[in-house]
Amino acid sequence: MLESSAELRELSQAMEPAGADPAALLHARFAGLAVSHNRILRCRGVEGIRIEGEETPTGAKARIRVEPGVQLPGPVHLCFGVLPNEGVQEIISEFDIGEGARVSFLAHCSFPNAEQVRHLMQAHIRVGKGAQMEYAETHYHGPQGGVEVLPVAHITVEQGGSYRSTFKLVEGAAGLVKLDYTAELAEDAVCELDAKVYGKGQDSIVVKETILLNGARSRGLAKTRIVAADRCVSEVIGEVAGNAPFARGHVDCIEILTGPEARASAVPKLQANDQQAKLTHEAAIGSVDKKQIETLMARGLSEAEAVDVVVRGMLR
């Protein structure tokens, strides 16, 4: 059964370029939340997951609670967008994943006509003991680049829990992106933060990922892939702190410049506060690897086609 209002249908259609399946967004079988500017168009839980939404003058507040032990068969669909060319959308959210639960979220954010749009996200996420949460967020921005995306997330992963997130903004003009995620991990917890952004024109991208390995044997990965074309400027700050025995952390950053005026910087920060913690990092900034390009050119691709294949693959 499809739930639909004209506005919800319009919003769900706007999510298609971000890779969303409009039918899935509308289907009553799936839990989900859809917010257009500051109007909640859909707020639906299913057995084991409760979603509460509240409209605010500039956006919405949402509380999402997954009961302990619940394992949802399908993803929870989240959908945020501003369809007019200007506006502010501020989403304040709380995720509470109960002990032993397993849940994945598919979040789509679309600003297809943006000329002056601000999209602020403030999320508090608790992943309970032994629980697993995956959060995949894909953006679609229009060609004008008039979007400011300012997501801030604080994630707490309790003992034996795991949290994996991907943030992907590769379609349309990114605009101004300032992503700031911090994760705190208890013992045996796992966290992977993965951000992929394709910056063009005058886009400005700042990605800050911090993982605090507070529990013994906790493991964290902060991974970033950025392609900066034209006059795009990107900055990546990956921080990992090993605060407990046998904590393992890694920062992995690749930034590729495809324009002579593009700029990139990477600041990995590793801090070991326990002698049995082990932290590593790798960062590569510059043009596309010559050997990759020549390998593809030796199969008949032109240089531009080869660069496109490498870049698209990396941002996938």
Next chain:
Amino acid sequence: MLKLEGITLSAGGKAILKDVNLHIRDAEIHSILGANGTGKSTLAAVIMGLSGYQPSAGRILFRGEDITDLPVWERARRGITLAWQEPARFEGLTVAEYLDLARRHGHNGGLSPAECLGKVGLLPERYLQRAVDSTLSGGERRRVELASVLAMRPRLAILDEPDSGIDPLAIENIVDVIRTLSRQGAAVLLITHHEHVAAVADRASSLCGGTILKTGDPAAIARFYRNHCLECLHVNEPRVEEVVGA
């Protein structure tokens, strides 16, 4: 098919290839034997036209056309390709996509990605959806590289030590790939240290110090390589009598 005429290449003031003359015939499997550092991979790079490998003298003719100044991709579109000894890795690109790229840009009639993997001894159901990234072992990556050469169906395949780091049991797969390329009408320039693989060649050349010493019957060249090159104390500086006797 391919003629190298007086190819000379220097790097850092040192001559890497010196007046190399080589003729690869149509559909011929031609192996190049030489110790490490004699210029075999450099020769492969020069023929493919990789950046930094532009000869300072000489010319390269491919099917009668002078391709010395053509970029890599234009040589590839004329039917030349190269399988690297240490192939590049590609994040986010599946084996199926990698092989399909080669097939689409190559000549008609290339094998399907699944058939190509089968030829190199990799199970399609296990490998097609894997990424061509660091999760593949060195041997697996080299076999995928050979599969992509097959998918392209080239006129000239340059195989730079395709047997390097390959499980001995899989060497037969390498030989099978070389024979398949030849059956498809491709010439193969084969750089190898493995005598069993080199034995598949129709002719062979010995390279020393950036110079072709001898060209001829593969068994005779292999003997020459064993007797002169493996125990040679002056690698890369061949004695006058060796060059003269070539």
